[in-house]
Amino acid sequence: MKIAVAGKGGVGKTTISAGLILWLAEQGRCPLAVDADPNNCLGYYMGLPDEITENIRPLSDMREVLAERAGTEPGRGGLYALSPPVTDLIEDYMVDTNGLSLLVMGTVTEGGQGCLCPENSVLKTVLRELVDLDRDMVVDLVAGLEHLGRGTVAAMDGLVVVTDATRPAIRTVERIRTLAEDIDLTTIVVIGNKVANSEQRQLIADGLTDLSIGGYIPAYYGQISQEGVFGGEAGTKFREDIARLAEVLQQAFQG
Ligand SMILES: Nc1ncnc2c1ncn2[C@@H]1O[C@H](COP(=O)(O)OP(=O)(O)OP(=O)(O)O)[C@@H](O)[C@H]1O
Ligand SMILES: [Mg+2]
Numbered sequence: 001m002k003i004a005v006a007g008k009g010g011v012g013k014t015t016i017s018a019g020l021i022l023w024l025a026e027q028g029r030c031p032l033a034v035d036a037d038p039n040n041c042l043g044y045y046m047g048l049p050d051e052i053t054e055n056i057r058p059l060s061d062m063r064e065v066l067a068e069r070a071g072t073e074p075g076r077g078g079l080y081a082l083s084p085p086v087t088d089l090i091e092d093y094m095v096d097t098n099g100l101s102l103l104v105m106g107t108v109t110e111g112g113q114g115c116l117c118p119e120n121s122v123l124k125t126v127l128r129e130l131v132d133l134d135r136d137m138v139v140d141l142v143a144g145l146e147h148l149g150r151g152t153v154a155a156m157d158g159l160v161v162v163t164d165a166t167r168p169a170i171r172t173v174e175r176i177r178t179l180a181e182d183i184d185l186t187t188i189v190v191i192g193n194k195v196a197n198s199e200q201r202q203l204i205a206d207g208l209t210d211l212s213i214g215g216y217i218p219a220y221y222g223q224i225s226q227e228g229v230f231g232g233e234a235g236t237k238f239r240e241d242i243a244r245l246a247e248v249l250q251q252a253f254q255g
Helices: 013-026 061-068 086-094 118-128 150-154 165-182 198-207 231-254
Strands: 002-009 030-033 093-097 100-104 137-140 156-165 189-197 211-218
Touching: 002 013, 013 030, 013 061, 013 137, 013 156, 013 189, 013 231, 030 118, 086 118, 100 211, 118 150, 137 211, 156 165, 156 231, 165 189, 165 198, 189 198, 189 231, 198 211, 211 231
Parallel strands: 002 137, 002 156, 030 100, 030 137, 156 189, 189 211
Antiparallel strands: 093 100
16 A cells, blocks of 8 residues: 545644554554655654654755755756656655654755755655555655655555544645645545544535545543654544555555
């Protein structure tokens, strides 16, 4: 299963990504987790040991290296290589631990107009290369899909879009769907998260009638730990939700 997880800010993308990765790891499938969110907290949510999370550096911190690979200078833009060599970067930056691997991409956000392209192009190429590995993979995205190119998408099984029962989050699903279709990413499964009652469930279902809804996860009222999503009582229930969901996703993405 190779998927990317998108959705409006705060809906639970990282929580669900971490859950899916931990579930895959528990199945002995040695998944690859890609943290493409600038907050870089996927490792914490997966409950990785401090000595790992605290020492991880996002690939994007290496602006000089990225720029050099792209054949330009940091923040300069201009002409640059569209498919720079990245295999050694992946080997250097990927962390193997607890039956899974984690690569933190980060995002290049500084710099003036036109300066972001070369470095981001390298990050995009990294993702393109990762998706060809023969491994289960979950990418925790930001709301936009700028890390995804057509080549990556073609090798991916699909996109999971998370929403809660608020109109802005539901509208964001539609916006993401449009962005996804632009890059031929048409296999989309929606997950309703933090759903407190049947009215909320209905709000999501009614708002997204022409999309496939893979399932709903209850609101555990802030009890899901951000330092290991399967921890504690809420985490035990959340693990069951994720197991159920993972089966649905595998079905959805097989055909
Ligand atoms: N089902 C749930 N029940 C209760 N709390 C939840 C649930 N899912 C996520 N949360 C909580 O909601 C908050 C936001 O979740 P999370 O960080 O996963 O969202 P996100 O979409 O990744 O946010 P961002 O856009 O900032 O990256 C966290 O405090 C998380 O513990
Ligand atoms: Mg997040």
